[in-house]
Amino acid sequence: MAKKYKKKNKGCFNCNINCSRYYITPEVESEGPEYETLCSFSSRIGNQDLEFALKMNQYLNTMGVDSLSMGETIGWAMECVEKGIFTRDDFDGLDFTWGNLETIQTIVERVVNMEGIGQEFARGTRHLAQTMGKGSEKYALHVKGLDVICGDPRGIKAFGLTYAIASRGGDHLRAEPFFELTNRFEEAEKRFGTRDAANRLSDNGKAKLVEFTERQALLTDCLTMCKNVGLSMDVLDFDLASDLLRAGTGLAFTGDRVDTALKNCITNDRLMNIDFGVTAKDDTLPHRFTHEPLTEGDSKDQVVPVRDMVKDYYKIKGWDEHGVPKKS
Structure with missing residues (x-):
């Protein structure tokens, strides 16, 4: 990924360590991503398209949405669908199979705009698991309501x-x-x-x-x-x-x-x-x-x-x- 998309190292203001980086893809250019964001929008949700993960990093940062919790909430929904606990009918018709990029982008946009099921996803994994039930609480990876990292x-x-x-x-x-x-x-x-x-x-x-x-x-x-x-x-x-x-x-x-x-x-x-x-x-x-x-x-x-x-x-x-x- 660094060889293909990274253009330079980047540091915070007045810091000479430069432990971050700046990347450019055909669609976006931005700082980052940090490990947790990259993990949250790749392996955690079954996505192998790194350009898509980089695009999500830029979009979430611009919109002020926490990428870690967003990734965990999406991953929770995907695992619950895989386990047969929920179907697409429980999620406004969205197909939450692993790595479905169209669904991932759609639910992120619905969270940002507070539309439909996005209003529930915006409240996090604990809220969704508690309200939807059916044993889905077992798969919600949070502590005190805050989703854990990768x-x-x-x-x-x-x-x-x-x-x-x-x-x-x-x-x-x-x-x-x-x-x-x-x-x-x-x-x-x-x-x-x-x-x-x-x-x-x-x-x-x-x-x-x-x-x-x-x-x-x-x-x-x-x-x-x-x-x-x-x-x-x-x-x-x-x-x-x-x-x-x-x-x-x-x-x-x-x-x-x-x-x-x-x-x-x-x-x-x-x-x-x-x-x-x-x-x-x-x-x-x-x-x-x-x-x-x-x-x-x-x-x-x-x-x-x-x-x-x-x-x-x-x-x-x-x-x-x-x-x-x-x-x-």
């Missing part, structure tokens, strides 16, 4: 925990524990108490890893930094952040003060969610990831023991077994 947590356990505990639902960027993909085992033992923290297939030590990277991710947001640099490249720590804050504000920041503020923010975030009805049962993953082992590849036979990891996470946070922060 990264299958059965092969990246810390990411699975991240999806489960993120306050806004299946959001990989609330922690993005990239460290588990590094195989830096000696460093893992020093920082997180076990070599398994750097082993993507192990659930051991992942609660400690996620609890740390959750704070690190929040710090990059507070400093308006790019998470590719501050988090995935693992260059930002609390002492360095305090140096930046002292230089920029003149206030007496320390690493400990920064860390305490981050912990308080996350706790308050949790308390607000509890006020809105979130409980420990919501800190989980879709049935597929916890009960259906992968059948091939290096992650074969893997599922996510999410309940055990969530319990460990609560303990590290100092919350009770129901995920409620204890009064200090």
Whole structure:
């Protein structure tokens, strides 16, 4: 794809890393796409036409529609049709077989224009599954109503925990524990108490890893930094952040003060969610990831023991077994 369509690398304003790219096809030219968008409009929905995926990336970005949730909602409908749960009659006559590009483009346009079944698709996979029923809920890949990314947590356990505990639902960027993909085992033992923290297939030590990277991710947001640099490249720590804050504000920041503020923010975030009805049962993953082992590849036979990891996470946070922060 890069050889055929990519014209140049592209960076965000004032950044010299240029980790994005600019592409041109016979129909469109635009920035991107990022991995998740490309996956969402190719393998996730059975599409092998890359030019079509690039066109959808440009259109969705222009219209302000989230490509990840849009792709998952379409994929859910296609799987439900494949399983015989629904037919085209349930979807305004649209043929939701895998890779049907005409249907994909039509439903995206109907979502944008809020026409017909597009009004229901615009509300996301959880809404569709709950309202249409017939067992389709089992195939809705969301956490707390937010659709999960293409990264299958059965092969990246810390990411699975991240999806489960993120306050806004299946959001990989609330922690993005990239460290588990590094195989830096000696460093893992020093920082997180076990070599398994750097082993993507192990659930051991992942609660400690996620609890740390959750704070690190929040710090990059507070400093308006790019998470590719501050988090995935693992260059930002609390002492360095305090140096930046002292230089920029003149206030007496320390690493400990920064860390305490981050912990308080996350706790308050949790308390607000509890006020809105979130409980420990919501800190989980879709049935597929916890009960259906992968059948091939290096992650074969893997599922996510999410309940055990969530319990460990609560303990590290100092919350009770129901995920409620204890009064200090």
